[in-house]
Amino acid sequence: MFVTDIRKEFYDVVVNQRVALLVSSDIDALCACKVLQALFHCDHVQYTLVPVTGWQDLGTAFLEHKEQYKYFVLINCGANVDLLETLQPEEDSVFFICDTHRPVDVVNVYNDSQIKLLIKQDDDLGVPSYDDIFRDDEEDEEADGDDSGNESDGSAEPSGKRRRFDEDALERRIERQRARREWEARRREILFDYEQYEFHGTSAALVMFELAWVMSKDTKDMLWWSIIGLTDQWVHDKIPHMKYVTDIATLQRHVSRHNHKNEDEENSLSIDCMRINFEYDLRLVLYQHWSLYESICNSCYTSCSFKLWSINGQKKLQEFLADMGLPLKQVRQKFNSMDMTIKENLREVIEESATKFGMKDIRVQTFGVHFGFKNRFLASDVVHAAAALLENVEKDETPTDNFIKALDCLSRSNLERLHLGIDLAKKKLKAIQQTVASCICTNLILSQGPFLYCHLLEGTPDVKLFSKPLSLTLLSKYLLKAFVCSTRNKRCKILPLIMAAPLDIEKGTVIVMGIPPESETSDKKNFFGRAFEKAAESTSSRTLHDHFDTSVIELKMEDRGKFLDALITLLS
Amino acid sequence: MFCEKSVELIRELHRMGDGQLPAFNEDGIRQVLEEMKALYEQNQTDVNEAKTEGKSELIPSIKFRHSCLLRNQRCIAAYLYDRLLRIRALRWEYGSVLPTNIRFHMCAEEMEWFNQYKKSLATYMRSIGGEEGLDITQDMKPPKSLYIEVRCLKDHGEFEIDDGTVILLKKNSQHFLPRWKCEQLIRQGVLEHVIS
Numbered sequence: 048m049f050v051t052d053i054r055k056e057f058y059d060v061v062v063n064q065r066v067a068l069l070v071s072s073d074i075d076a077l078c079a080c081k082v083l084q085a086l087f088h089c090d091h092v093q094y095t096l097v098p099v100t101g102w103q104d105l106g107t108a109f110l111e112h113k114e115q116y117k118y119f120v121l122i123n124c125g126a127n128v129d130l131l132e133t134l135q136p137e138e139d140s141v142f143f144i145c146d147t148h149r150p151v152d153v154v155n156v157y158n159d160s161q162i163k164l165l166i167k168q169d170d171d172l173g174v175p176s177y178d179d180i181f182r183d184d185e186e187d188e189e190a191d192g193d194d195s196g197n198e199s200d201g202s203a204e205p206s207g208k209r210r211r212f213d214e215d216a217l218e219r220r221i222e223r224q225r226a227r228r229e230w231e232a233r234r235r236e237i238l239f240d241y242e243q244y245e246f247h248g249t250s251a252a253l254v255m256f257e258l259a260w261v262m263s264k265d266t267k268d269m270l271w272w273s274i275i276g277l278t279d280q281w282v283h284d285k286i287p288h289m290k291y292v293t294d295i296a297t298l299q300r301h302v303s304r305h306n307h308k309n310e311d312e313e314n315s316l317s318i319d320c321m322r323i324n325f326e327y328d329l330r331l332v333l334y335q336h337w338s339l340y341e342s343i344c345n346s347c348y349t350s351c352s353f354k355l356w357s358i359n360g361q362k363k364l365q366e367f368l369a370d371m372g373l374p375l376k377q378v379r380q381k382f383n384s385m386d387m388t389i390k391e392n393l394r395e396v397i398e399e400s401a402t403k404f405g406m407k408d409i410r411v412q413t414f415g416v417h418f419g420f421k422n423r424f425l426a427s428d429v430v431h432a433a434a435a436l437l438e439n440v441e442k443d444e445t446p447t448d449n450f451i452k453a454l455d456c457l458s459r460s461n462l463e464r465l466h467l468g469i470d471l472a473k474k475k476l477k478a479i480q481q482t483v484a485s486c487i488c489t490n491l492i493l494s495q496g497p498f499l500y501c502h503l504l505e506g507t508p509d510v511k512l513f514s515k516p517l518s519l520t521l522l523s524k525y526l527l528k529a530f531v532c533s534t535r536n537k538r539c540k541i542l543p544l545i546m547a548a549p550l551d552i553e554k555g556t557v558i559v560m561g562i563p564p565e566s567e568t569s570d571k572k573n574f575f576g577r578a579f580e581k582a583a584e585s586t587s588s589r590t591l592h593d594h595f596d597t598s599v600i601e602l603k604m605e606d607r608g609k610f611l612d613a614l615i616t617l618l619s
Numbered sequence: 620m621f622c623e624k625s626v627e628l629i630r631e632l633h634r635m636g637d638g639q640l641p642a643f644n645e646d647g648i649r650q651v652l653e654e655m656k657a658l659y660e661q662n663q664t665d666v667n668e669a670k671t672e673g674k675s676e677l678i679p680s681i682k683f684r685h686s687c688l689l690r691n692q693r694c695i696a697a698y699l700y701d702r703l704l705r706i707r708a709l710r711w712e713y714g715s716v717l718p719t720n721i722r723f724h725m726c727a728e729e730m731e732w733f734n735q736y737k738k739s740l741a742t743y744m745r746s747i748g749g750e751e752g753l754d755i756t757q758d759m760k761p762p763k764s765l766y767i768e769v770r771c772l773k774d775h776g777e778f779e780i781d782d783g784t785v786i787l788l789k790k791n792s793q794h795f796l797p798r799w800k801c802e803q804l805i806r807q808g809v810l811e812h813v814i815s
Contacts, residue, residue, distance in 0.1 A: 065784060084768070087795060091766050095786060096793035115785050447791035451770065460814070 048156065050143075050163050053258050057143055057165055058086075060118070066094045067116040069108055069124065071595055072446060073283075073517065074433050076123035077454055078252035078276035079145060082269045083120070086259055098450040099124060101593035102133065109134050116140075123147060123251050124595045129154040130162060145254055147247045147285070148595060153180055153238070165258075167249050175237045182230065244572035245597055247285040252276025253294060260301070267305055267321050272457060274298055274323070274414045275433070278426035283434075283517060284524050284562075287570050295412050299325055302414065321418040321459065326425065329394055330411045332476060333428055336469050339385070339393075340368075340378045345476040347525045351532045352406045356484035363404070371400045418459060432456060432468030435475050438515035478509035479522050483529050492530050494539050495611065497618035498561070501526060502607075503548040513548040516599050519560050522546070527565045541566070545575070545614070547607070555604040556591075562598070573598045582613040621658065621687040625651045625694030632701055638712070640705050643726040648695065655691050658684045706733050710740065711756055712806060757799055767798050769810040778804070 050056045066087075070080045080096065087094050095116070097108045105124060112119075119142050126146035131154065136142075144155070145165040149172065155162045156174050166172075256273035259265040277294050280286045286294075302323050308316065316322070331349065334342035343349045343364065353367070354360035368378055377385050394410065401409040415425045437453040456464040482503070486492060492501045503510055513519045523546040531540045543564045550558040561575030576597025583590040588606035602610060628647045635641045662684045669677045706729055709717060715737055725733065745752035775788035780800050788794075788804075793813065804810040 084795075088764075088766075088768070092795070093766065093797075094795050097789070098791065111787050111789070115787065445791070451791050451793075 048159050048163060049168050050165055051168075053165055053254075054261050056163060058258060058262065060141075061120070061143070062090050062092055064092070064118050065116060066092060066118045066120055067108075067112045068094050068096045069099050069105060069119060069121050070096065070450075071121075071123040072098060072100045072437060072450055073123060074279035074430055074437070074453075075147065075250050075252055075276040077433065077437075077450075077457060078272040078279070079122050079250075079255045081272045081454070081457055082252060082255040082259060083122070085266070085269055086255075086262075086264060089264055098447050100446050101595065102128070103593055106134060109136070113137065113140065119143070121146065126151045126155060126164065126166070127245070127595075127597065128152055131158065136161065145251045147249065147251055147280070149246050149248050150174075150241055150244075153241070157181065165254055167254065172248075173241065175241055179237050180234055243577055244574050245576045246570065246572045247280060249290075250276040250280050250294065253297070256301075265301075267323060268459070270298070270301055270305060271321070271323055271414075271416055274426045275429050275457070278413060279430045279434075282427055282430045283520050285571060287568070292412065295414075298414070319419055321416060323414055323416050326413055326415045327394075327410050328413055328415065328425060329397060330409055333431060333469060333472060335382050335423065335425065336428060337473060338379050338381055339373070340375075341473075342382075345473075345480045347521075347528060348409070349406065350480060350483075351525070351528045352404065354529075354532060355480075356487050356529070356533075367400055367404055370403065371396050422462065424465075428469065429457070429465065431472035431476070432465055434517050435471035436464070436468040438512075438518050439471060440511045440515070441471070475512060475518060475521075478512055479518070479525055482507065482509065482513070482522060483526050486526055487529055487533055492526065492544075494536075494542065496615050497542070498614070499527070499530065499539065499542050499544045500611065501544065501546050502557075503546075505549050505552060510549060514550045514558055516558070516560065516594060516596065519546060519548055519558060519599075520562070523560055523562050524565075527562060531565045540564075543575070545611075547602075549604075550601055556601050557604055557607065558599065559602050559610075560599045578614060578617055582610055582617055585617075586610055586613045588613075621654065621684075622690045622694070624654060625691045625698075628698045629694055632698060638705060638708055640702065640709065640721055640724050642724045643702070643729065645726065648698075651691055651695055655688055658688050658691075662688070702729065703732060707736060709733075710737060711759075714756070714803060714806075715741075757802060762798050765798060766795055767801060768793060768795050768813045769801050769805065770794075770813050771809065772811050773809060775804070775809045 068080065068083065070076050084094075084096070086092075095112065097112070099105045099108055105121075109119070113136060117139055119140065121142060121144045123146050125142065125144045127148040127150065129152050130142060130144070138161075141161055141163065143163045143165055151164060151166065151172065151174065153175065155164060157177055157180075250273070252273040253276060256265060256269055259269050277291070277298065281291045302325060305323065330346065331339070331342040332346045334346075344355055349355075353363045355364060368375065373389060377389055382390075398410055401407075413426050415423060417423045433453045433456055436456055437449050439449050439452070452464060453468075455461045456468050485507075486501060486503075491503075492499050494500075503513060513522055523544055526546070527544045530544075534540065541564050543562060545559060545561045547557045547559045550556045559579070561573065561579070563569060563571060563573050579590070579598070579600050580592065582588070583592075583600075583602075586606070586609045588610045589603040590606075590610075591601040593601065624647060628644060628651065631641060631644065631647075662681055665677045665681050665684075668674055669681065706725065709721065710733070713721075717733075722730070740756075744755055747753050747755075770793045771788045771790055774790050777785045778788050778800075779785050780796065786794060786796070788809065794810075801810055801812075805812055
């Protein structure tokens with residue numbers, strides 16, 4: 048059931064208990080986890096934090112801890128599947144689920160005792176009403192029993208009356224069965240419509256921050272983490288632009304509230320204090336920690352608008368830089384060492400030139416943080432750094448090791464880790480850019496009818512990087528955008544994309560991910576989750592639907608062909 | 620040259636940084652004691668000779684050997700005393716049960732001394748702090764908070780805390796636990812204090 052008063056029904060319940068926190072592996076979950084940990088530290092709530100990467104992990108973690116803990120808090124996992132059936136818990140285990148995955152499974156919504164959903168109800172959930180899906184089957188059986196009872200009782204009656212009773216009873220039964228079949232057909236239809244599209248709701252970090260705010264325990268650190276959580280949803284394209292803007296406005300109110308201090312000559316804040324500011328900043332990834340040139344080349348938006356994989360594109364870039372009057376030498380330098388005169392009006396200058404070249408949305412609303420003399424970060428910088436750390440394939444470390452490192456980099460005292468993350472993110476972005484360029488130039492994206500398909504071969508450089516879902520998401524979105532910009536086929540521009548990359552060479556598996564078509568006003572609803580399930584069933588391919596996002600699966604290499612064929616027939 | 624062996628003992632102890640206890644150098648001590656015995660016997664004979672025959676030119680060598688003896692004595696005393704100090708520090712660091720590899724480094728007498736020290740410390744701790752006594756080996760630095768956040772560095776299995784609840788310590792899980800229960804495990808290296 049949905050929790051109406053998050054403070055009374057969640058926090059006050061767990062504050063005197065010991066809690067197990069099961070946290071999924073994405074940045075929004077990490078941020079929500081940090082906010083909740085800070086609240087728990089305030090109130091001395093004993094907890095255990097266990098990172099989980101998929102359903103199997105969740106099951107194992109639950110089994111290990113179910114003896115010791117009664118209260119489980121699941122962050123960014125568990126809402127879109129019937130949790131009680133998957134985990135088979137005891138009667139007294141209570142689950143608090145704060146998850147952005149939609150649609151929420153109907154069993155989770157209508158369970159009153161064990162499942163509490165920490166989800167805002169104005170999130171356009173569209174949950175079907177109770178009577179449409181659940182029905183008391185006992186009434187029907189009783190009515191049937193009565194009728195047959197009447198029949199047997201009626202045997203003592205004279206035969207004329209008995210026949211009439213029989214006919215009436217039979218008619219009633221037939222009527223009831225017809226009504227039930229109709230009801231069941233309508234139920235299947237309603238459920239199908241409800242569960243067909245997968246999308247994401249309000250950021251978990253934002254929900255946790257609002258809990259902190261309601262209790263007046265919110266701090267600037269928590270606000271910064273919720274900003275990072277929201278930005279993660281935007282960077283990995285999980286929410287539509289309108290929702291992002293609305294949530295930014297909400298956060299902007301909190302930021303103004305925290306910045307409300309009489310700062311003037313006498314009472315200025317120390318430079319070491321943390322300041323969060325609203326910025327209408329450029330959509331160039333990591334540009335303040337890189338050189339401007341590199342950032343323009345490796346940002347999805349600019350690279351696709353200029354088509355930087357072609358020679359014409361490179362020329363256009365040079366024209367763009369010349370138009371702004373920026374010398375190449377300056378632009379290739381590290382941003383911090385650029386001339387002050389250039390840096391002063393950089394954003395406005397770039398925006399002006401960008402509109403001339405057809406890039407109207409080069410600026411985006413976001414927030415930046417500033418503490419100490421050297422440390423300035425935009426929210427998207429931190430998101431990229433944390434995502435790079437979370438999916439670091441350079442050393443052979445387990446996913447939980449990486450989770451811990453990424454969790455650490457969000458604290459302000461671990462700046463070296465954050466800088467390491469930024470370096471890894473730069474490498475990742477360069478790898479993505481090169482892979483996209485090679486895919487477009489070698490026409491690796493094929494149209495299969497109802498969707499586009501791209502398969503990364505094993506020998507591709509940096510292909511190990513793309514065996515992780517977040518990196519693969521960035522690559523797929525970038526690739527789709529680039530394809531849409533470069534193709535002339537009008538029909539292909541509105542097709543969704545399925546991306547496959549090698550996952551484990553020894554076991555012969557690939558990771559397959561589907562993303563919705565690219566459009567300006569898309570609502571980011573993804574139907575590939577159900578499609579993959581059905582295709583796997585019908586071809587009995589060996590698949591593993593382990594990720595919390597149902598649109599990402601693992602598949603055996605050999606079954607790839609028949610799986611794709613099944614998908615094509617299913618979707619055409 | 621005389622006294623080199625004893626200085627060798629001191630150097631060995633000095634080389635092993637602060638707090639580490641090297642193996643008890645039974646051999647070294649024995650050699651030094653033998654040297655001392657040899658010197659003493661030579662001195663005895665020389666003193667007798669000097670007394671009986673009045674050979675006063677033996678006096679400087681007697682004095683020399685005597686100062687060597689004193690030096691050896693001082694070195695051995697320093698060696699033994701420093702080891703005792705290190706063993707005492709071990710009680711504060713590891714608690715009353717020492718890891719087996721450290722126990723092998725101690726000789727029987729040192730073990731005896733350690734047990735006596737443990738007993739004295741325990742008696743003292745029982746006598747202060749009211750009825751149950753006060754464990755002064757906890758909280759060596761003033762604690763900042765009742766509960767601390769710890770991260771598990773290796774799989775340690777189940778761990779029971781005061782109110783009977785059991786926590787599963789798995790690698791890379793984080794826990795928020797009472798400080799006094801975690802200190803032992805932090806010292807053993809199973810848990811790591813996370814400062815955010």
